[in-house]
Amino acid sequence: MSQHPELNNVNILxxxxxxxxxxxxxxxxxxxxxxxxxxxxxxxxNLTEFYQQQAKIDLRFGLIYTxxxxxxxxxxxEFVQDFFEKKLKSKNKLLYAIILGLSFLGLKIxxxxxxxxKGESLGQSIFWDYFxxxxxxxxxxxxxxxxxxxVIYIKIGRFQFEDDDFAIRGSAAFWHMCDMIWILLLxxxxxxxxxV
Amino acid sequence: xxxxxxxxxxxxxxxxxxxxxxxxxxxxxxxIKCFLVLLVFMDLRKEYWPWILTTGIVFLLPxxxx
Numbered sequence: 001m002s003q004h005p006e007l008n009n010v011n012i013l014x015x016x017x018x019x020x021x022x023x024x025x026x027x028x029x030x031x032x033x034x035x036x037x038x039x040x041x042x043x044x045x046n047l048t049e050f051y052q053q054q055a056k057i058d059l060r061f062g063l064i065y066t067x068x069x070x071x072x073x074x075x076x077x078e079f080v081q082d083f084f085e086k087k088l089k090s091k092n093k094l095l096y097a098i099i100l101g102l103s104f105l106g107l108k109i110x111x112x113x114x115x116x117x118k119g120e121s122l123g124q125s126i127f128w129d130y131f132x133x134x135x136x137x138x139x140x141x142x143x144x145x146x147x148x149x150x151v152i153y154i155k156i157g158r159f160q161f162e163d164d165d166f167a168i169r170g171s172a173a174f175w176h177m178c179d180m181i182w183i184l185l186l187x188x189x190x191x192x193x194x195x196v
Numbered sequence: 197x198x199x200x201x202x203x204x205x206x207x208x209x210x211x212x213x214x215x216x217x218x219x220x221x222x223x224x225x226x227x228i229k230c231f232l233v234l235l236v237f238m239d240l241r242k243e244y245w246p247w248i249l250t251t252g253i254v255f256l257l258p259x260x261x262x
Contacts, residue, residue, distance in 0.1 A: 015244045022247055029254040036258035044261070063214045067207065070229075074203035077237040081199065169239075176238050183229045184255060191213045191222035 017169035025177045028141075032134065032181055036188055039130045046126070051194040053127035056120060061111055062190030065104060066182065072100035073179040076149070080172045083156075084164075094153050097175070101146045108139055131189055138181050145175045202236040223259045230255055 015022045043050040075097040082090035115121065122132045148171040161167040209229050213222040231252070234240050240248055 012244060012246065015247050016239050026247075026250055026254060029251060033254050033257050037261055040258050040261035059214065059217060063210065066210045070203065070206045070210065073233065073237055074199060074206075077199050077239075173238055176233055179237075180230050180233050180255070183226050183233070184258075187213065187222035187226050187259075191217045191226075192220075193218045 016165070017173040018163075018166045021166070021170040021173050025173065028177060028181070029184075032137075032184060035130070035134055036184065039134075039188060042126055042130070049125065050127055053120075053125060054189065054193065056118075057131075057189060058111075059190055059193075061107070062186055064107065066186060068100050068104045068107070069179045069182050072097040072104070073176050075100070076172045076175050080168055083168055091153065091156055094149060094156075098146055098149050098153060101142060101149065101175075105139070105142060105146070108135075134185055135189070138178065138185060141178050141181065145171075145178045148174055198236060202232055206232055227256055227259065 075093045079090050079093040079097065082093070120128050120131075122129055152168060152171050155161070206229055209225045209232075213225040216222070231248075234248060234251060242248075
């Protein structure tokens with residue numbers, strides 16, 4: 001059974017949030033997947049360089065980013081469930097999720113500025129090109145996700161959405177997509193180190 | 197309850213990846229986390245299997261090469 005009882009009449013072409021949102025998600029994953037496939041091929045051919053550069057990345061940042069995004073994703077999922085059960089007081093959960101998303105961006109800007117000061121920026125090596133392009137692209141997605149969540153937060157309780165499923169579940173799906181892209185990037189750049 | 201348990205599970209998997217950070221284990225943990233997000237947080241049930249399959253294939257492809 002779904003956590004959303006009103007969704008029990010399943011139409012395979014209408015997943016939660018709508019087909020358009022899911023087509024977008026698949027295309028986004030495809031773009032990241034292609035880029036990471038090239039990164040994987042680069043690593044195969046340049047093992048030493050890859051591990052040398054990867055060792056400069058602080059693992060703890062990866063852990064903190066992931067905790068922030070997963071917690072934010074959980075709060076959004078709780079909010080969506082409550083919204084469709086008409087528990088409008090759960091609006092705060094959405095606010096905490098937005099705050100966590102903003103904290104992610106703040107920490108990322110700090111991390112990026114440190115990297116630039118150490119000379120680990122675009123154009124320094126192929127590894128750093130991949131790092132900046134992929135994490136930067138993800139950064140932009142998080143900004144868009146926060147924008148969607150903020151619009152929902154402002155409108156909820158004051159205005160009626162034309163389509164609740166598209167507005168609420170669609171925005172939540174976009175936010176979870178940001179989580180998933182991060183989860184995909186995590187082992188490539190942070191967690192999968194050289195066996196010693 | 198289901199969502200909270202999933203969140204705790206996701207955090208535990210993340211900590212496991214943080215401490216055992218070499219080889220294929222972090223990739224396996226990430227794949228599990230992705231499916232947990234898809235199936236629980238995004239509420240994509242088995243009836244939507246084409247979406248799960250497409251997302252899964254697209255998502256996991258580079259992991260096999262890495």
